[in-house]
Amino acid sequence: MFGQRASLRSGLTKTRxxxxxxxxxxxxxxxxxxxxxxxxxxxxIQADVGAKTALALVDQLRETAQANGVRNADQLQQTFQRNLxxxxxxxxxxxxxxxxxxxxxxxxxxxxxxxxxxxxKLAKYHKQRGDHVLIAAxxxxxxxxxxxxxxxxxxxxxxxxxxxxxADPGAVVYDAIQASRSRGANVLIIDTAGRLHTKYNLxxxxxxxxxxxxxxxxxxxxxxxxVLDATTGQNALNQAAKFGEMVGVTGVVLAKLDSTAKGGxxxxxxxxxxxxxxxxxTGESVDDLAVFDPQAYVQGLFED
Amino acid sequence: MFESLADKIQETFRNLSRKGHLTDEDVQVTLxxxxxxxxxxxxxxxxxxxxxxxxxxxxxxxxxxxxLTPAQAVVKIVNEELVRMLGEPxxxxxGGPPPAVLxxxxxxxxxxxxxxxKLALHLKDKGQRxxxxxxxxxxxxxxxxxxxxxxxxxxxxxxxxxxxxxPKICANALKRANKEGHTIVLLDTAGRLQINEELxxxxxxxxxATRPREVLxxxxxxxxxxxxxxxxxxxxRIQLTGLxxxxxxxxxxxxxxxxxxxxxxxxxxxxxxxxxPSDLEIFxxxxxxxxxxxxxxxxxxxxxxQGQFDEEESxxxxxxxxxxxxxxxxxxxxxxxxxxxxxxxxxxxxxPGMGGMVEKLSQAKDHEKExxxxxxxxxxxxxxxxxxxxxxxxxxKERIARGSGVTLPEVNALVKNFEQMSRMMSQVMGGKKAxxxxxxxxxxxxxxxxxxxxxxxxxxxAAGAAPASRGLSKKTLAERKKKKLMKKQRKxx
Numbered sequence: 001m002f003g004q005r006a007s008l009r010s011g012l013t014k015t016r017x018x019x020x021x022x023x024x025x026x027x028x029x030x031x032x033x034x035x036x037x038x039x040x041x042x043x044x045i046q047a048d049v050g051a052k053t054a055l056a057l058v059d060q061l062r063e064t065a066q067a068n069g070v071r072n073a074d075q076l077q078q079t080f081q082r083n084l085x086x087x088x089x090x091x092x093x094x095x096x097x098x099x100x101x102x103x104x105x106x107x108x109x110x111x112x113x114x115x116x117x118x119x120x121k122l123a124k125y126h127k128q129r130g131d132h133v134l135i136a137a138x139x140x141x142x143x144x145x146x147x148x149x150x151x152x153x154x155x156x157x158x159x160x161x162x163x164x165x166x167a168d169p170g171a172v173v174y175d176a177i178q179a180s181r182s183r184g185a186n187v188l189i190i191d192t193a194g195r196l197h198t199k200y201n202l203x204x205x206x207x208x209x210x211x212x213x214x215x216x217x218x219x220x221x222x223x224x225x226x227v228l229d230a231t232t233g234q235n236a237l238n239q240a241a242k243f244g245e246m247v248g249v250t251g252v253v254l255a256k257l258d259s260t261a262k263g264g265x266x267x268x269x270x271x272x273x274x275x276x277x278x279x280x281x282t283g284e285s286v287d288d289l290a291v292f293d294p295q296a297y298v299q300g301l302f303e304d
Numbered sequence: 305m306f307e308s309l310a311d312k313i314q315e316t317f318r319n320l321s322r323k324g325h326l327t328d329e330d331v332q333v334t335l336x337x338x339x340x341x342x343x344x345x346x347x348x349x350x351x352x353x354x355x356x357x358x359x360x361x362x363x364x365x366x367x368x369x370x371x372l373t374p375a376q377a378v379v380k381i382v383n384e385e386l387v388r389m390l391g392e393p394x395x396x397x398x399g400g401p402p403p404a405v406l407x408x409x410x411x412x413x414x415x416x417x418x419x420x421x422k423l424a425l426h427l428k429d430k431g432q433r434x435x436x437x438x439x440x441x442x443x444x445x446x447x448x449x450x451x452x453x454x455x456x457x458x459x460x461x462x463x464x465x466x467x468x469x470x471p472k473i474c475a476n477a478l479k480r481a482n483k484e485g486h487t488i489v490l491l492d493t494a495g496r497l498q499i500n501e502e503l504x505x506x507x508x509x510x511x512x513a514t515r516p517r518e519v520l521x522x523x524x525x526x527x528x529x530x531x532x533x534x535x536x537x538x539x540x541r542i543q544l545t546g547l548x549x550x551x552x553x554x555x556x557x558x559x560x561x562x563x564x565x566x567x568x569x570x571x572x573x574x575x576x577x578x579x580x581p582s583d584l585e586i587f588x589x590x591x592x593x594x595x596x597x598x599x600x601x602x603x604x605x606x607x608x609x610q611g612q613f614d615e616e617e618s619x620x621x622x623x624x625x626x627x628x629x630x631x632x633x634x635x636x637x638x639x640x641x642x643x644x645x646x647x648x649x650x651x652x653x654x655x656p657g658m659g660g661m662v663e664k665l666s667q668a669k670d671h672e673k674e675x676x677x678x679x680x681x682x683x684x685x686x687x688x689x690x691x692x693x694x695x696x697x698x699x700x701k702e703r704i705a706r707g708s709g710v711t712l713p714e715v716n717a718l719v720k721n722f723e724q725m726s727r728m729m730s731q732v733m734g735g736k737k738a739x740x741x742x743x744x745x746x747x748x749x750x751x752x753x754x755x756x757x758x759x760x761x762x763x764x765x766a767a768g769a770a771p772a773s774r775g776l777s778k779k780t781l782a783e784r785k786k787k788k789l790m791k792k793q794r795k796x797x
Contacts, residue, residue, distance in 0.1 A: 042349060048528035051343040111551060111579070112413025112524065141579075143452035148445035155444075165452075196554040229413060233346035233528025235556035256412065259497050261530040284442075 047264035088294035111194030114255035120152035136176030197242035345559035394571035412495030415550035498537030531560035
């Protein structure tokens with residue numbers, strides 16, 4: 001657990017050194033003036049927080065600062081951190097609450113967001129918790145996607161249930177559920193083909209996959225995770241909204257946090273869609289996945 | 305979800321009591337909208353600042369005073385500035401002794417491998433002999449992916465497994481291209497972070513080893529504020545010659561392209577607009593500008609349509625309509641063509657001001673099913689029946705219903721609607737042009753004929769836009785409108 005948090009922090013080091021790092025120095029610099037607020041808003045926008053959310057966060061900070069008579073910059077920074085953490089914690093919840101014989105986790109996202117890699121990491125995470133994990137290779141569309149997930153499966157020591165390319169992904173899911181039962185697996189992770197949230201037919205296909213899982217396993221899928229690329233800008237909100245509408249996303253995996261991007265849109269997603277971030281992925285190794293901790297995330301953004 | 309900038313600015317001006325000439329104050333108010341719109345489109349903060357300043361300076365000028373409405377004037381200036389900043393469409397540089405090396409680079413998941421295949425197909429169609437090179441030795445199955453794509457499009461792929469260093473693979477590929485007479489070598493490199501020193505150094509080596517004529521950065525249209533830092537770093541290390549924007553078929557506005565263009569000065573060359581190898585478009589600044597501003601993209605729609613309808617046939621169909629000879633066979637072929645243009649949602653998004661409709665439409669999702677049913681019914685007719693709808697007697701209709709898995713009343717309804725439509729069309733087409741076809745009435749329902757099948761896995765997707773026949777005449781455009789209307793009529797049962 002400490003190791004995971006450390007890797008999340010190290011992933012955020014680069015983040016710190018740029019924009020949010022500048023927030024720190026900004027807040028530390030002597031007097032709070034009108035420019036301070038504007039600059040703060042700018043910095044949030046540059047971290048992909050989005051103009052609307054940035055404005056809301058800064059306004060909120062202004063209010064709390066005024067109400068609490070915050071005068072010095074150190075206090076202001078603490079207040080700001082607290083506000084940001086609260087924004088994320090307001091929607092936080094544990095991953096996979098409750099217990100059941102078979103946990104079905106559906107993983108969705110746009111093309112190239114990092115689904116397959118995140119799935120490998122998630123499989124490793126479950127294995128380490130002592131779960132018996134299977135992966136369903138339901139991306140039967142993209143060239144060599146099945147090979148890719150199989151290689152990952154081998155690397156983390158998890159069996160992959162796959163059909164031929166171009167096969168019906170619903171059938172793969174059905175088989176994978178049967179296999180989970182017969183092999184006594186308690187966690188089934190479903191890899192789906194990347195799809196843009198604007199493609200109606202492909203989103204319908206996803207809804208179908210979901211309903212197949214639902215029919216086979218009580219209340220499945222127990223988590224529907226949307227993998228978001230941290231480098232994505234404002235479109236992330238559209239993605240979360242559309243995937244949410246079509247397949248009932250329950251949480252976000254923030255991938256590629258080791259890049260210089262901050263994934264600032266998680267604030268908008270938390271605020272507008274009430275969706276929690278459950279995991280943060282920070283690198284290309286299978287160990288680079290951490291349970292998302294708002295405190296650590298925000299603190300990481302401010303540390304110097 | 306998106307409100308177009310034009311609408312917003314219009315709104316702003318409605319709130320201002322005065323109309324007519326733009327004062328400095330008016331401009332400042334509008335620029336707030338422009339700023340927000342651009343930020344929503346993921347244009348980099350600093351670029352937005354420069355941009356709004358430039359627009360501001362122009363807007364308080366004389367041009368505006370002469371214009372019709374202030375809102376139009378501002379939008380026009382914003383659009384012009386955007387187009388100017390996005391730069392001219394740039395062609396690939398394939399000059400010099402062959403083979404010309406094209407190198408693709410970018411972050412993970414930006415779409416390099418797919419784009420490599422698209423470019424290969426595009427160049428192959430232009431008579432080149434491309435060789436794809438699998439230089440991504442890191443991502444599991446990346447090589448297999450490129451090989452599969454190569455097979456799909458009939459282009460050779462050079463790979464040496466994942467144990468050989470990419471610069472070596474690329475150098476070998478170049479030798480092979482020379483020997484085998486390939487005219488183009490396309491290097492698909494692994495995705496990497498611009499801050500990964502080791503991997504960036506590897507890219508430099510690839511560049512040195514192959515002396516590419518084009519070094520193309522592949523950028524996801526959904527990229528946020530970081531696009532600038534990424535592009536800048538790649539540009540410094542491997543001196544980019546062009547940009548390719550991918551996943552433009554989504555609803556991202558692609559502001560990243562503007563940021564990168566203005567920071568690096570590198571021209572944008574192509575856009576990826578789908579998952580199939582044929583889904584490649586040449587970059588047009590005016591279209592991207594409209595998109596960034598959320599103003600739709602009529603030109604793309606027209607071009608898509610041009611790919612599907614040739615003038616000859618449109619003329620022939622129009623004549624048939626005029627003589628009330630339009631039959632089920634014609635109907636089916638027209639319907640199929642329209643459906644090939646893409647999903648209804650996708651089409652709507654291309655029409656200025658229709659962005660809002662998309663949301664509403666996705667509420668009513670039955671049009672797709674209904675179209676399938678309609679086509680199934682027509683498919684169950686014999687060719688004779690399709691050509692001569694009059695043949696359809698109750699017993700034939702019964703058979704058709706059974707054949708297509710629908711009820712008899714459904715077949716009856718289709719036939720009846722078709723007859724009505726046919727009659728109506730012959731009236732409209734038969735001369736009385738003056739009446740004027742209703743121009744897609746406000747709050748319009750798009751023709752039901754425009755369902756979509758955007759490359760469903762396993763489905764025979766649209767075959768990709770054929771080279772467009774230029775200069776669509778007013779007449780064919782009018783005809784198209786009529787066809788749309790006719791479908792709409794049919795839909796109204």
